[in-house]
Every structure is written in C-alpha cells, then in structure tokens.
Amino acid sequence: MLVRAVTAPGLRRLCRARRGSAPVCFPLHRALLGVRGAEAAALLQGLLTNDVTQLAAGGAPPALYAHALNVQGRCLYDVILYRLHESTGEEPHILLECDSSVLESLQKHLKLYKIRRKVDISPCPELSLWAVIPGEQAGDTSSSLPKCAGQAVLLTPDPRTEVMGWRLITKKGENPSEILPGSEVGNIQDYHRHRYKQGIPEGVKDLPPGVALPLESNLAYMNGISFTKGCYIGQELTARTHHVGVIRKRLLPVCLAAPLPTAGIPEGAEILTESGKPAGKFRAGGGELGIALLRLAHMNEPLCLSVGGEQVKLSANTPQWWPKTAAK
Template sequence: RRKVTVEPHPELRVWAVLPSSPEAYGNAPLQESAGAAAILIRDPRTARMGWRLLTQDEGPALVSGGRLGDLWDYHQHRYLQGVPEGVRDLPPGVALPLESNLAFMNGVSFTKGCYIGQELTARTHHMGVIRKRLFPVRFLDPLPASGITPGATVLTASGQTVGKFRAGQGNVGLALLWSEKIKGPLHIRASEGAQVALAASVPDWWPTVSK
C-alpha cells in the first residue's frame, strides 16, 4: 500500500477515443500539437476500446480526423465488442469475474494476494473450464415497445434454455450464455408474447483458447 493524495480537478474532462476501423487500433490518435495539454492512455481492457484522453481542452480538437459522438455511440461500440461496464452489465452479487470475461480485460490477477472470491476464481481459472460466458448479442427482429427485460431467458429453436439476457442498448447487448450452445438460432419471448430472434458472436479479440 502507498499513501496517495486524491484531489478533484473539475477543469479536466475524460474522453473515449474509439478506433473507427481495425487499421486504427494501433495508431495513437492525437495531433502532435497536443503536447502536455493532454494525457492519452490505452483503454486497458482491449485495443478495440481505443484510448482514454484526459485534457482541459475540447477532445475532438486534439484528434485528427475525429468525429464527435455521444454516450449512445460509446455504449453501442462497447456492446458490439462484448465489453461489459457498470452495474447493469455486471450486477453486484450476480456477475462472476471469469464468466464476465474480466480475465481477458486485465480485470483479474492470479498472482496478487487474497481478495473476496479469490479462491473460487483461481480454482475455476486453473481448471480451465468456464461453461458460461457473457457474449455480445444482436437482435434480428424489431424489438417490442417495452424493450427486452434484463434477465429474460434466451432459448434455442427447440425451446431449450441457453442463458439469460443481461443488458443492452438498441439492437445490441450482452447475454450470459452456455458457450457450447450459442451457434444455432436463438430467441427471447418478450413480455408482449412476441418472439424476438437474436444472434450471439465471439469477439475476435478474445484469446483463441476461449473460442
């Protein structure tokens, strides 16, 4: 442990700088003129989430060729990449670190000292068997007016339970699914009785051993 001083700096703003294409994943997006006016660090979760920019200036002015988006764009991007964030995607007391793929995103240490749930997490990791994971999903049918309820059951064409919808935005989201059953046609029975088709995918940035 180290003694640190935490101070508020309301003059600073945090921007997410998201890559517009796979070719941009490795390129630092700041203009050279930014200099000491900004701090740019990679999002530690995955290169697909780009960079975090801390600056007093307007972020878009420092990013060459950048387009200003909003929170909708940010959440849409991370759902497409299969990146969970916050209590909707990772409900306390429900979400497990390895099922939530946190080991893929520098979110779990297997070398540090004890922490709550450390023994179960380490044992599951070393056994190498994680039967359920949080997968990105895309809805293929129009959504009902009330949307899809978090926790809604995901079913196969034959009616077999595959998992549960966790959270989402628009036609994309995350669902906790049995890994071996994600390839066939899937659907959710919405509250209005409608059947909404969806497809799950495996992000290409996941380690090969997990696919």
Template sequence: MGWRLIAKKGANVSEIIPGSQVGDIQDYRRHRYKQGIPEGVEDLPPGVALPLESNLAFMNGISFTKGCYIGQELTARTHHMGVIRKRLLPVSFPEPLPGSSIPAGTEILTESGKRAGKFRAGQGELGIALLRLAHTKEPLCMHLAGDTVRLRASTPQWWPKAAAK
C-alpha cells in the first residue's frame, strides 16, 4: 500500500522520502482499488463479507494460531481445506464510471450470462468486486439501466503465487 508519513505541518515530503508524492483521499481510494484492498463497510459489508474471501489472510488480518473469535472454526476449516471459490478482486472498466452510478451489490455476469459475482465499490475506471475465481479470466459485464457495462478482473501482484492460480 505504499508509505504513510506523519510529519510536522509544512514539511517537504520529497526531502524526507525522495521520489514520493502527496495524494488526497481520491488517490488513496484509486490505489486501494487497483491493489484490491478492501476497507470499511462498503467493501466489507457486515454479516456478508467472509475474511478469507476478502483476502484478509493475505494481509495477516487473520490468526490461525489463536482462537476465540466469531467465525474462527469456519475460517480455520476453510483455510486448511484450501477451497475458496470467491475473492475480492480489482476490476477495471474501459472508461471512467459516471459518478457513483453502480450500486454496491450489482450482479456481475459472464458474457454467456452466468453469475460471476457482485460489485462492491468503484471510482473512475477502477473498482473492487467479489468474484468467483472460476470466471475471473472471462469477459465480464453488468447490466445498468438498459446499458451493458463491461469490466475486467485482475489478480493483484502482491498475492501469494499459489492463490493467483
């Protein structure tokens, strides 16, 4: 996710970290979407999002050695069985999205009409979606107000290589 810096007001960031650039919240969101990093209830809806599908194990957000948390048994069993059929993935659109026109939960389909997943959030030409891994290499689309919006999923480079298959 890059670096975050706490510095005195007015400090020249490029002197502290050469080659760095200062961004705003929109830049941060775009970077998150590009990397497939979820944040908050929009990306991780309570009661719906599962830790393994949300890639939290890849980010060391799940402990498999300590116990006593809600959902621990299911999470550990799923992790050790190695069968995770859906994951949050970065998605990209051929052109920027107009405003916030795609509601969270919009169904994503394959070109042949099979259910592939659900859109979570997006900005510009980037977004994040929960997708069935079996369909991530196929052309994908969403139907919005009579229009078909095409999108493409990608596997983040920071994922463990075994998970990207």
C-alpha cells in the first residue's frame, strides 16, 4: 500500500479560514472495493458519470466523485474513487468508496460489465475509511493538508467540495490520532449533521437507488460529472437534461422547527407548502437538520411535513459553497 498525503489550494484556504481548530476524524460506515488491473480505468469509464481517465493518468489529486447510473439515468451508487498507483507506468489500482449496504451489489454490477477485461474486483476489509473535518476546539493546524505522522494509506481532499475537508484511509484498527497529531475521533452523528447543513448527500438514504436523478442531486455542483467524456450507462437522459438546462427540483439542506422524533421521519415523507401544495420529499436528517428534494419554485416558502399526525415546520436554504450561478 502507498503512504501519501496530497495538498490542494482549496484546502489551504479552508485551513486558513478555520485556523486555530483541530481536525476531527469520523469513522465512516462506508465500504471500499478494490479495482485493479490493466483495464481497470476502461471498465470504470463506461460505468461512471465522471472522467476516470483523468484520475488514472496521475498528476491530479487522487480522488474523484461520481455516480453509477442505471439505463434510465437514475443513480444506483454514489462513489468516491481513490487512485493508489502513482504513475501511468504502474498497474492501475483504484479504490471505490460506497455505502456499505450496497458493497456486494456494486461488486456484482462491475463484474457484470467486466466481460473479459483484465481486472480484479475485490472488497478491502483490511482498510478503514475516515472523514477528517476541521473542528471547533482550540488546537494547532498548519495552512495546508495535515501531515501524516503514522502510516496512512491515503490522505486527500474530499473531491466533492472543500467544506467536507479530507478523506483518510488507514489500515484496519489503526488510530487516526496517531497518524494526524492533534486530531481526535468524533461522533459520526456530528459528521452527518455537518453533511446535512452543507446539503451533501451520501449513501442510499439520501440517494435512493433507482430513484435519485444525478443533476437533481447536485452532481455537477460536487464535481461528479463530465459532460465531455463520451458514452456511459445512463448518459442520454443526463446529457439531455443538462443541455436543456431545466432542473425544477434539487436536494437542499432543510432546518426543522423542532428536532426529529426518535422514530424519525418515514423515507420519502411528503413536504407541503402552507397552502397544501406538494413541495418535495424528505430524504434523511438528524436533530433539527436534514436534506430534502424540493421544487425550486417553493423553496423560499414556509414548508411543513407531517410527523406522527403533527405538522412540523421547516425551511430550506441554498448552501454557500454552491456556484454563484446556481438557482436561488
């Protein structure tokens, strides 16, 4: 395994903005699938929304965000790809991060299209995945990516947006605080609250397989799609929607007037305007924060959803990290 850390201008800006805070490491309940072999990039290129060739070629940060779509252009799996080979002269070795509940189905999906390609596809249970987010407590940080004092497999900026910090891959059982001095292990619920606040979907609850559409899920805003790479499964509908330029619904962060009940909110619960018009669907949340698919025409209106027979008010907002040209 490689031991690498990668810097990026965006992360330097993030650290300068949050100087005086120590990073917090969150253990992710996500799985890693290894794809290795001479034709690994070619296989993934035809199945994912992003341009895998730019990752495989080296030079750029070794992480890439993408979705695997079905033939109707709906999301099956949200993945982050990590390049473990350092140069084009080495055998391509790519890790795919996915929701742990779909690891087996993603592996079957890749093998279905592998045909006779020279590719080995296997899970990596010997590795652990962490999200590293600048924390609020006092501490010393540098103005660049934290230095690894221990043996990390990979430390790289999260490719979706700089507000999500970094991704850290370690060997199973290793303590991240020994790799990143001054860091501490955080509660995973705090990580999800951070995601919801920023409107970042992750996993099958936020992106229901066969239901979520990539552009409604802000894939283009999260650097997860290439509109010039050529054909891939599900490309036709996605490209047509992009060129027409009409996206009426988007995933947005929402804030509830009261914390979510212990039982939670049923998946896909309908969100209404005060006048009773359908405004969207609630996807997931924690505490008073959540993420929902909303009609942009209603996002600035007072909204509500029914929880246990009671109406709970909520409001939506546009994340600050979105492009300035994004719909308001």
